[in-house]
Structures are given as structure tokens and as C-alpha cells.
Amino acid sequence: MTYYQLKWLRSYLVLAILFFIQIIPSTAQQTLYKEKNAIVEVRITDLLKRMTLKEKILQLNQYTLGINNNSNNIGEEVKSLPPEIGSLIYFSNDPLLRNQIQKKAMEQSRLGIPILFGFDVIHGFRTVYPISLAQACSWNPKLVEQLCAVAAKESKLSGIDWTFSPMIDVARDARWGRVSEGYGEDTYANSVFGVASVKGYQGKNLSDQFSIAACLKHYVGYGESEGGRDYHYSDISSQALWEAYLPPYKACVDAGAATLMSAFNDISGTPATANRYLLTDILKKKWAHDGFVVSDWNAIEQLIDQGVAKDRKEAGLKAFKAGVEMDMKDNIYFEFMEELVKENKVSIAMIDDAVSRVLRVKFRLGLFDKPYTATTDEKARYLKKEDVELAKKMAAESMVLLKNKQILPLRKETKIALIGPMAKDKTNLLGSWSFNGRDADVESLYEGLKKEFNEPSQIIYAKGCDFDKDDESGFEEALATAKKAEVIVLCLGEKKTWSGENASRSTISLPAIQEKLIMELKKLGKPVILVLSNGRPLELQRIEPLADAILEIWQPGIAGGSAFAGIISGRINPSGKLAITFPLTTGQIPIYYNMRQSARPDQGKYQDISTESLYWFGHGLSYTNYNYESLTVSKTKFTAKEKIKVSVTVSNIGKMDGEETVLWYISDPVASISRPIKELKYFEKKAIKLGEKVIYQFEIDPIKDLSYSDANGNRILEEGDFYIYAGDKKLKIELIK
Numbered sequence: 001m002t003y004y005q006l007k008w009l010r011s012y013l014v015l016a017i018l019f020f021i022q023i024i025p026s027t028a029q030q031t032l033y034k035e036k037n038a039i040v041e042v043r044i045t046d047l048l049k050r051m052t053l054k055e056k057i058l059q060l061n062q063y064t065l066g067i068n069n070n071s072n073n074i075g076e077e078v079k080s081l082p083p084e085i086g087s088l089i090y091f092s093n094d095p096l097l098r099n100q101i102q103k104k105a106m107e108q109s110r111l112g113i114p115i116l117f118g119f120d121v122i123h124g125f126r127t128v129y130p131i132s133l134a135q136a137c138s139w140n141p142k143l144v145e146q147l148c149a150v151a152a153k154e155s156k157l158s159g160i161d162w163t164f165s166p167m168i169d170v171a172r173d174a175r176w177g178r179v180s181e182g183y184g185e186d187t188y189a190n191s192v193f194g195v196a197s198v199k200g201y202q203g204k205n206l207s208d209q210f211s212i213a214a215c216l217k218h219y220v221g222y223g224e225s226e227g228g229r230d231y232h233y234s235d236i237s238s239q240a241l242w243e244a245y246l247p248p249y250k251a252c253v254d255a256g257a258a259t260l261m262s263a264f265n266d267i268s269g270t271p272a273t274a275n276r277y278l279l280t281d282i283l284k285k286k287w288a289h290d291g292f293v294v295s296d297w298n299a300i301e302q303l304i305d306q307g308v309a310k311d312r313k314e315a316g317l318k319a320f321k322a323g324v325e326m327d328m329k330d331n332i333y334f335e336f337m338e339e340l341v342k343e344n345k346v347s348i349a350m351i352d353d354a355v356s357r358v359l360r361v362k363f364r365l366g367l368f369d370k371p372y373t374a375t376t377d378e379k380a381r382y383l384k385k386e387d388v389e390l391a392k393k394m395a396a397e398s399m400v401l402l403k404n405k406q407i408l409p410l411r412k413e414t415k416i417a418l419i420g421p422m423a424k425d426k427t428n429l430l431g432s433w434s435f436n437g438r439d440a441d442v443e444s445l446y447e448g449l450k451k452e453f454n455e456p457s458q459i460i461y462a463k464g465c466d467f468d469k470d471d472e473s474g475f476e477e478a479l480a481t482a483k484k485a486e487v488i489v490l491c492l493g494e495k496k497t498w499s500g501e502n503a504s505r506s507t508i509s510l511p512a513i514q515e516k517l518i519m520e521l522k523k524l525g526k527p528v529i530l531v532l533s534n535g536r537p538l539e540l541q542r543i544e545p546l547a548d549a550i551l552e553i554w555q556p557g558i559a560g561g562s563a564f565a566g567i568i569s570g571r572i573n574p575s576g577k578l579a580i581t582f583p584l585t586t587g588q589i590p591i592y593y594n595m596r597q598s599a600r601p602d603q604g605k606y607q608d609i610s611t612e613s614l615y616w617f618g619h620g621l622s623y624t625n626y627n628y629e630s631l632t633v634s635k636t637k638f639t640a641k642e643k644i645k646v647s648v649t650v651s652n653i654g655k656m657d658g659e660e661t662v663l664w665y666i667s668d669p670v671a672s673i674s675r676p677i678k679e680l681k682y683f684e685k686k687a688i689k690l691g692e693k694v695i696y697q698f699e700i701d702p703i704k705d706l707s708y709s710d711a712n713g714n715r716i717l718e719e720g721d722f723y724i725y726a727g728d729k730k731l732k733i734e735l736i737k
Contacts, residue, residue, distance in 0.1 A: 059086035066092030083109035087116040095373040098159030114367040118162035122433035125154035126382035129391040134554035136183035136579035138397035139661040141196035148200025153210040157381040162213040166197035168248035175228025177503025180535030184579030191251035207366035218263035238711035279323030292325035292357035325354040395556040395563035400576035401621040402550040409570025417485035431555030432500025448561025468511040499535025509539035537582040575659040577620035593617035594676035624654025628727035652688040661685040662696040665725040
């Protein structure tokens with residue numbers, strides 16, 4: 001539905017409401033917005049006409065609650081909050097505190113409008129599962145949807161109605177710390193996993209018992225921050241905007257995402273927080289989104305630092321007129337909006353539209369009818385057995401076997417030296433944005449390996465070194481331990497604070513102390529299995545040759561230990577594939593699989609290093625071997641109105657059962673606008689038993705799969721040759737008139 005169709009429909013509804021009000025009893029008219037069975041638009045219209053300007057403005061502000069949550073200051077914190085406030089970022093997990101402040105809103109405000117409680121639930125609430133980047137490497141969106149439903153349930157039971165997730169920023173620079181929070185470098189993958197997240201959080205209906213509202217972030221282009229430096233300028237062409245960065249948001253808006261968060265970054269001269277073209281012309285008018293947009297933390301005030309507002313008042317005016325309905329933390333709207341209305345710089349109609357959007361989400365969540373959270377103890381809320389099993393499954397499917405010189409899997413009787421700062425660590429396995437995660441809930445790599453190999457004496461341990469600094473005093477113990485073993489399992493990686501927000505790094509290599517540890521251990525001449533836990537791709541060119549096998553486990557959450565151990569032993573056959581490219585060196589960035597072709601393909605390469613990455617997007621090894629037979633197609637020549645089916649048969653010709661993901665790519669070698677070398681258009685993961693053959697099929701809709709966006713967002717479909725890729729196979733097709 002277009003913006004103008006939606007506008008007409010709402011006008012029609014308003015007329016219907018006026019007629020409805022005329023024929024209902026006067027007593028019912030007094031509380032129409034409280035009538036549970038009334039149409040949402042009817043309730044919104046009725047409530048709006050009762051609200052004062054100040055009450056409306058307070059609905060557009062978001063404060064915090066629970067940052068200093070202790071018995072001495074809870075009363076004061078609750079007392080200081082205005083009962084008419086629109087939303088709170090809820091830093092507690094106590095439903096009692098939540099209900100206390102909600103009761104104040106319902107009983108001490110004039111109209112009893114419930115507060116919307118939001119929080120950053122990024123990859124699990126208490127049942128912390130792998131970071132989003134890892135999830136994408138599973139290529140299992142259904143599992144992502146299930147885990148987001150677990151997060152929604154735990155959040156709802158803890159007093160949270162709204163999560164600032166998913167992050168669907170296409171990210172191609174691993175120096176940017178927030179690459180850990182999204183689904184990698186590909187536009188289509190971010191779209192699919194973003195939609196899965198929205199469905200998981202919001203369920204079939206926002207008013208369902210365990211549904212919470214999703215918030216798409218950061219709209220838009222935040223992952224393109226210059227040099228991977230957080231909050232920085234993003235130089236994005238209109239072509240790139242429509243082609244690479246907007247599609248995940250469009251897919252998630254179409255899936256019903258309730259809210260969006262504007263990005264921090266300045267996009268080609270107009271910061272996202274003040275970008276009317278993005279927030280209103282595209283989101284509200286072109287896409288007809290009827291929820292609301294919240295700013296990022298203090299982002300409205302930051303328009304001053306970005307050089308487009310002279311003071312807080314002007315910053316608030318620019319953000320609001322651009323299409324930011326809710327002010328997170330700045331308090332600018334509360335301070336200046338009434339004044340801006342009196343000066344005729346903001347109209348009442350604009351205020352009403354913004355407030356309507358906030359109220360619409362609250363009504364859809366059912367907050368007016370059920371404003372309070374049921375109080376249950378923690379055992380009833382968190383870490384349910386079936387939920388932990390899902391987290392284990394995701395941890396196993398998201399781990400990527402990058403290299404294996406036939407050393408893995410290990411025999412159960414093998415004597416293993418488990419070494420490295422990550423081996424017994426729990427805190428950093430949780431990853432960033434794991435506020436409610438607890439070390440006590442985490443199974444360490446050491447614990448998982450001991451359990452897997454049964455006989456404790458088979459696992460001997462030494463830390464070796466810390467994550468950084470230059471203390472080599474632990475090397476001697478590590479070397480002595482390694483000498484007693486048949487194989488070395490070396491667990492290295494990043495602290496959780498090294499990725500996430502405000503965690504940009506100039507180099508993505510491991511600290512020198514960790515690299516030196518593997519160099520010293522390699523001198524013993526024993527096989528080395530390198531296990532990496534990190535929130536971004538790493539530069540491994542100096543240490544990759546020293547490892548006989550490399551397993552990327554990312555930051556796997558609470559259940560990483562058993563998943564890691566199962567892969568080491570062969571109980572689990574690894575099936576993960578990279579959702580982001582590992583460069584050979586930091587200096588290669590940006591490097592991603594679907595770059596455009598060079599003007600001189602055989603020239604312009606680096607003079608001092610290879611132009612090839614270390615591991616490309618889509619790379620991932622298995623303990624079995626898969627054979628891709630030739631691609632077959634229902635038609636090689638077809639028109640724009642015809643859908644065709646492409647198939648490939650994949651057989652398991654190795655030594656064990658496994659799961660294989662087929663990534664389907666399309667390339668358009670000649671077009672009016674140059675196209676990427678190839679683009680992911682579809683993927684599917686299936687289990688294939690040893691000796692079995694399975695057929696994978698991709699239905700190509702020319703209008704959807706063979707067209708592309710121009711710089712204005714218009715879809716272009718041109719006749720000509722296209723190529724389809726799956727595995728090592730390639731097929732030519734032709735679109736005709």
C-alpha cells in the first residue's frame with residue numbers, strides 16, 4: 001500500500017470514527033480509547049483529541065530506568081520520572097520495578113497511557129546465544145527465528161516490550177567494531193536474517209503473550225563509516241544506497257517491523273538523524289511504514305557536533321521534521337517542542353502524526369489492555385532446557401572450519417594440550433551486548449572438552465599468556481604442557497569489549513603476545529589446532545601457516561563449550577560458512593566477494609601482497625565431501641513474465657553424515673549500470689546422509705532476481721545473458737523479449 005493509499009484509508013477511518021461516536025452512548029465515548037475491542041485507529045483518534053500538547057510531547061521522549069538499580073535509590077528514581085513519559089530504556093530485569101513505574105503511569109497520569117519499556121536485547125537475554133555475525137554463518141534463518149522468540153519470551157517476562165534489534169547494517173569493514181552485531185557483508189543475507197529476527201521477536205501478532213516489538217537499526221549506511229571508525233561520515237552514492245544498504249530495511253518493513261532506529265552517521269552530508277529523504281520520503285511515504293522512528297542514544301544533540309545544527313533547539317527541529325518521532329535520552333523534544341509549536345515551526349498536525357505512531361505501537365502490543373508484567377522467579381523465566389538446546393545448536397552450526405590438514409576430528413584417546421587465554425575464559429565467550437549474561441551460565445571450552453573426551457587425564461591445560469600486553473612468563477608452562485601431549489589445541493581471540501559499539505581497531509590482527517605464543521608452540525613440531533573466538537574477521541597471515549587446522553567459533557554465548565568440543569571430536573560435523581570475508585591483511589580492506597570488476601582486471605593489483613583474500617565469503621569446510629552435479633534449468637531462454645527453476649544435485653561422497661548449504665549466485669555480465677561480479681540471491685541448507693543425494697532448487701523470478709535498482713530506487717530489468725552459480729558449477733541463461 002502506498003503512502004497516499006494509506007492516507008486515504010486513514011481519512012476514511014476518521015469519518016467512520018466520527019459517525020461511530022455519534023451513535024454510541026455518551027458514557028462509552030468518555031473511554032473509547034480504553035475499549036479493548038475497538039479498532040486501533042479509532043482508539044488512537046479518541047485518545048489524541050483528549051491529550052494536551054505537553055502530554056503529547058512527553059510521548060515522544062525516552063528516558064532511562066534501572067541504571068543505578070539498588071534498594072537505596074529505586075524509590076527516588078521512580079519518583080523523579082514523569083508518569084506521562086512515552087518510553088524508558090529498562091536496564092533492570094526486575095518485573096516488580098517495571099510494574100511499579102508502570103502503575104505510576106496508569107494511575108497517576110491524567111489519561112493512563114502505558115509506558116513502552118525498551119532494551120538492547122541483541123543475541124539473547126539471559127540465554128545468550130552466538131553473536132549475530134556468527135548466526136549468519138549458520139545459514140539457518142529458521143533457527144535464528146526460534147532463538148529470537150526465546151529472547152522475546154525472556155525479555156517479556158523481565159518487563160521489556162521492545163528490543164533495539166536486529167541490526168541489519170551491511171558491513172564490509174572488519175575494523176568497525178559493530179560488524180559483530182549484524183549479519184555480514186551481503187545484502188541478501190542481511191535481509192533474510194533480519195526478517196527471521198523480526199518474526200522471532202514479534203511472533204504472529206504483537207499482542208501475543210511473549211511478543212516484543214523489533215527495531216531495525218541503524219537506518220541507514222552506518223556500516224559504511226569511513227575507515228571503520230564508529231560514528232564517522234559515510235560517503236554513500238545513491239546507487240549504493242538503493243542497491244546495497246536499503247534492501248534489508250525494505251524486506252524487514254514488509255515483514256512488519258514495528259520500529260526503526262536512525263543511524264549515528266552523516267550520510268554524504270546529511271546525518272541520518274536529520275535525513276528527511278530517508279526517514280520520510282522513503283520510509284513513510286514510499287514504503288508506507290506506520291510505526292515510529294527512535295533516535296540513537298543522544299544522536300539528536302550530536303547534530304551539533306556533525307555541523308548541521310547550531311544548538312539543541314535547532315537539532316530537535318531538524319530531527320523531528322526529518323521524521324524522528326522519539327528522542328532517545330537527549331530530552332531535547334521535551335525542552336523545546338512546545339516552544340517550536342508556538343513559533344509555528346512545528347505544526348500540531350505533525351505532532352499528532354508522531355504521537356499516533358508511538359501510540360499505534362503501544363496499542364498493537366496490547367499495553368493499554370495488559371500494562372503489567374506477570375511476576376515470576378528467575379527459574380521460571382530463564383535458561384529453560386529446550387532454550388539452551390537451541391543455543392547449543394546455533395553454536396554448533398555457526399562455527400566455521402577454516403582449515404584442516406586432515407588433523408581433525410581427533411580420536412577420543414588422543415592426549416590434548418589445551419592452551420591459550422580463551423581456553424578457560426567464560427566472560428568473553430558471551431560477546432558484546434550481553435548485559436544479562438552471566439559467567440556462571442557459560443560452559444567454557446575447557447569444560448566442554450573435558451566432558452567430551454570423558455577421561456580428564458586426556459586434557460592437560462596451560463594458559464600460556466593473557467589476551468594482550470607482553471608478559472611471556474606463562475610460555476614456559478605452556479611449552480612444558482604441550483610436550484606431554486600428542487596435539488595442541490590453542491584457543492586465542494578477542495575480549496568481548498574489542499568488538500561492538502565504539503570498538504574500532506586500526507588493525508584486525510591478534511595482539512603480538514598471542515601470535516608469539518603460537519610461534520613458540522609450533523617449534524615443538526606437534527600438530528596445532530587453532531581455535532579462534534572473536535567478533536570480527538581477523539588478519540591471520542603470519543599465523544595461518546603455523547596451524548594444521550583452524551576452527552572459527554566466534555563469540556558463541558553460553559553453550560559454546562560443548563559445540564566446540566563436539567566438532568573437535570567429530571561428534572558434530574561442522575557446517576558453517578563465512579558470512580563475511582577474512583582479508584589476508586588489514587590493508588586489503590575493503591574486500592568483499594561481490595565487488596565490481598576492475599577496468600584492467602590483470603593490473604591495478606597490490607604490489608606487495610596478494611589481491612586474494614585469506615578466506616572468501618561462503619568458505620567453510622566439512623568432515624565429509626560433497627559432489628555438485630551439473631546445474632539443470634527448466635528453460636534456458638525465457639521472458640520477464642516466466643519463472644524458471646534451476647536445480648543441482650548434491651551427493652555426500654565422504655565419510656559421515658553432514659549438512660550442506662548451497663549458495664545460489666547470479667551474475668549479469670553486461671548491463672546499463674555495471675553490476676557486481678556476482679550476487680547472492682538464494683540459499684538453502686539441508687542434511688545429507690552419507691551416500692545420499694539431495695536436490696536443491698532455486699526458482700528464479702526475473703523481476704525480483706534479475707533486475708537491479710538504479711540511483712532512484714527504480715527496478716531495471718534488461719534482456720540478455722545471465723550466469724547462475726552453485727558450488728563449483730556455472731550455467732548460462734538468457735532473458736528474451
